[in-house]
Amino acid sequence: MADEAGERIFLCASGDLAEGGTGVAFEVLYRGEKLRAFAVRWHGQAHAYLNRCTHVQTELDYREGHFFDAARELLVCATHGAVFEPDTGCCVGGPGRGPLVKVSLSEEDGKVYWHTAAQLHPPTT
Numbered sequence: 001m002a003d004e005a006g007e008r009i010f011l012c013a014s015g016d017l018a019e020g021g022t023g024v025a026f027e028v029l030y031r032g033e034k035l036r037a038f039a040v041r042w043h044g045q046a047h048a049y050l051n052r053c054t055h056v057q058t059e060l061d062y063r064e065g066h067f068f069d070a071a072r073e074l075l076v077c078a079t080h081g082a083v084f085e086p087d088t089g090c091c092v093g094g095p096g097r098g099p100l101v102k103v104s105l106s107e108e109d110g111k112v113y114w115h116t117a118a119q120l121h122p123p124t125t
């Protein structure tokens with residue numbers, strides 16, 4: 001399905017994203033580079049970002065899938081502790097330089113989908 005919002009690609013079942021729980025990884029092609037992205041659920045809504053810190057371009061999770069801080073209120077980079085808002089990706093503490101790159105999601109009939117964008121595609125295309 002293609003429209004202004006991009007192509008919709010199945011990501012996972014809604015139940016795979018537990019509130020404040022571990023993230024679900026998926027792969028994307030971003031600006032021609034194959035990267036991992038992740039989805040989490042926070043305050044009932046699913047959110048997804050490229051798994052790339054804005055401090056040093058490394059993945060955020062030292063333990064795979066663990067993105068939340070202890071209070072489950074912020075996403076935290078395990079390398080130097082930059083913290084990001086789960087709903088916007090804005091950096092609100094630590095050495096991060098700007099927001100995480102957001103991946104649009106939608107949720108319908110118990111399924112979560114991610115959406116392609118101008119510089120964001122499935123890795124096979």
Ligand code: FES
Nearest residue numbers: 053055077080082
């Ligand atoms: S690499 Fe993420 S805070 Fe430094």
